[in-house]
Amino acid sequence: MLILSKQQILDKFDADAITLLLKEGFIAYSQQQVQMPPVQHLLFGQANGDCCIKSGYLQGDSQFVVKVSGGFYDNPAQGLSSNQGLMMAFSALTGEPQAILLDEGWLTALRTALAGRIAAELCAPKHINAIGIIGTGMQARLHLMYLKSVVACRQLWVWGRSETALEEFRQYAENEGFEVNTTLNAAELARHCQVIITTTPSREPILQAVDIQPGTHITAVGADGVGKHELSPELIAKADKILLDSWAQCTEFGEISQAFQQGLLTAHTLTEIGSVLAQGISFRENDQQITLADLTGLGIQDVQIVKGILA
């Protein structure tokens, strides 16, 4: 059995090759060629942590993947990453364990950021005065890094809860070639930005319907469990077009789940990324629409990124 350390995994990581695998995975998922049981969730209230367990199998593959992915939000105070976990590959022919990837959550972070890049490719408007990033953590950084290859704009607004975190993020983003504005006021960010990525584990809406201008695209990646929300239900209902990684997951516990369950989305078409990719067209139809992409994270993304690392 192969055991790969985080560094060995990162050495094998090829963002473009894996992006192609992820696109194939989204398409296969939307074509019902993927076994992906419902996500298991565990909560650790006292430790301010949670864990999700995802598994997936693409029909015909010689391996399947199981992932354990934790978020322990008090870890940074102890000098540990808040993202934790590992991925495993097993033979689909004999069930034997083949590889353990001790990625410390990096592969989840990377495949999420690459899914964000795919969503931006499908949804971003032509005119972008500034990119907005809600949150200052690892997801915020990775999304920004991978957006660079699909969005030419280098004006950036960043929202965070602490000046210290914002200043650290400013240094990171300036090194990535951005002109950076920081704010503690998310509405101010939204006034300037046409592409907004929300990356926090918030349980209260950070952006309201009134904050968002026509011609904006929002990718929401923070909501991956019941109760997590970064956008108000009214903002979600205001979107002209809504893109989902998974109808089943997003309506159950994604960013749109609350609005969906409140009956605010009955007039909306909820479209899966895999369906749009299979058609080979852009999701956005004009530069006035408000588009929203809800990314809850799919087991098939884990299957595909592990495939890319072990290739």
Add this chain to the structure above:
Amino acid sequence: MLILSKQQILDKFDADAITLLLKEGFIAYSQQQVQMPPVQHLLFGQANGDCCIKSGYLQGDSQFVVKVSGGFYDNPAQGLSSNQGLMMAFSALTGEPQAILLDEGWLTALRTALAGRIAAELCAPKHINAIGIIGTGMQARLHLMYLKSVVACRQLWVWGRSETALEEFRQYAENEGFEVNTTLNAAELARHCQVIITTTPSREPILQAVDIQPGTHITAVGADGVGKHELSPELIAKADKILLDSWAQCTEFGEISQAFQQGLLTAHTLTEIGSVLAQGISFRENDQQITLADLTGLGIQDVQIVKGILA
């Protein structure tokens, strides 16, 4: 991170200490102190294999457990065990992986057999002329081994589908100190036995209501997924008292599920092992009752056996 091989795991296995942990686990489960998300199932039709993923957390513990457990039924022809898989422990404080137990399915087999011993302690009648084992596989052997410490009787009847398997089982059981009768006729076994353990993956009933005498206890461990059944629904309805590891799992896909869903158990009380253990009393009330224990296997058992191995 600790990585334990199967041999290292077996060296650390203490059946009595782990039985106490399992009892604590059943009690905690019935008292709603356990997080145990629904089991994930994957199917590999071409390989004649399946895989289930279980996770669990006992409130207040410093670790949680994830198990990947495969059954690949064509493996023996390649010289591989049909049971595959591993268990993992993670910190419930930081999410970090702590240990990977490469047990190749042994811990699942062992905790199942120990649960059978607990059920026998609670249900077996005083007068036992013979023990009956339905099936000749690993579960049959482990159940018999652990029954020895709670049932003094050393007369044994074994049912199997092949004379070869029965003869192999006879040798095993004689080495364990039993006087062994083999049969291809399950009804004949039932006529002689007051404690019967059913351990097969059968999808057709092997025992019928008419086969069972008053004063018999049956532990059914084979049914761990929809469609698996070793006892006829009428036999289940004939039981005076029914013990379950989990009301939710047993009524959904356990041995009793078909009888339950057919409405045959409306007059029965379905009692969880944890509730009986918490009261500290025997489940059986007299030597004339027919008792049945339905064991589907719980994630909390995995939590507790890993705790015992890592202690």
